[in-house]
Amino acid sequence: MLTCLVTGSAGFIGSHLCERLLADGCRVVGLDNFDPYYHRQLKEQNLTALRQHPRFSFCEADLRQGPAALTAALPALAYDAVIHLAAKAGVGPSLREPAAYMENNVLGTTHLLEWMRERGIRTLLFASSSSVYGNTPAIPFGEDEPLLARCISPYATSKLSGEALTFTYHHLYQMSVLNARFFTVYGPRQRPDLAIHKFARLLRAGQPIPVYGDGSTSRDYTFVADTVDGIVRGLNYLLQHPGTYETVNLGNSHPVALLDLIAAVGAAVGVVPQLAFEPEQPGDVATTYADNTKAYRLLGYAPRTPLAEGLRQFAAWFDAKPELSAVPLQAR
Incomplete structure (x- = not known):
């Protein structure tokens, strides 16, 4: 039986991943620090079904506290792999709190890698981000694109720094590493600050949707x-x-x-959107566009979910959770 540690397990992607690993027959230990970027109530809901599974255990701990604190908090198991999703998320907030992003995403990752080194765990999948590409002129984005001078937000810089750290530990300690750059993940349980979730709330409340810039920016939306x-x-x-x-x-x-996304979300929830145009936001990139050639060649990765179907599933989840409207978009 494969034993995996999943950091960020109470989050949107993390909770879905834990469910998949359990369905595949793995033992899963989840770790989360319930960062207040969005409300703890939503993360606790993500964990409800997982906590009832006999092969799942959960630890509340903070990577910033160091390897010794992790050893004290986590079950003393023979871990086969670590999937590191935990991070302080969001481009915009990283402009307001850059030091917090470096502390959580860079120092926290360093502590996790040190804990792995001390425990002799040699397999790591690290969650990176399409944000590392910045406004690169190379479209679609390929993994070999030079990125050192591309990051245009502290969040992106923290994620690229994480990739640099994983290479260091691969080189020094022979860790097997896959850096996976995620592209605007959406679906049921999506974070409330992200566009699709935010738009659905506004539409249901009869409020206009803010459009930053002229609406031509684009994202490579990927179903969870x-x-x-x-x-x-x-x-x-x-x-x-x-x-x-x-x-x-x-x-x-x-x-x-x-x-086009706003129109599609409106169709999914059955409300015609009203728009409110606003100035562009600093730190936002013009487009994201993944070249999946390498992922298909190495992994056989081939996304299957069209946007309309993904939005249908999101809307079904959203409509089944009327209490979401009472939960703040952010905890602070």
């Missing part, structure tokens, strides 16, 4: 089940190829313009 499938395929690849170090995109390879 497709992202999770890519993670699991990446984990299997690492276990079958010890000593490897790779970086792959896990996107949908189909950018959608902001105005």
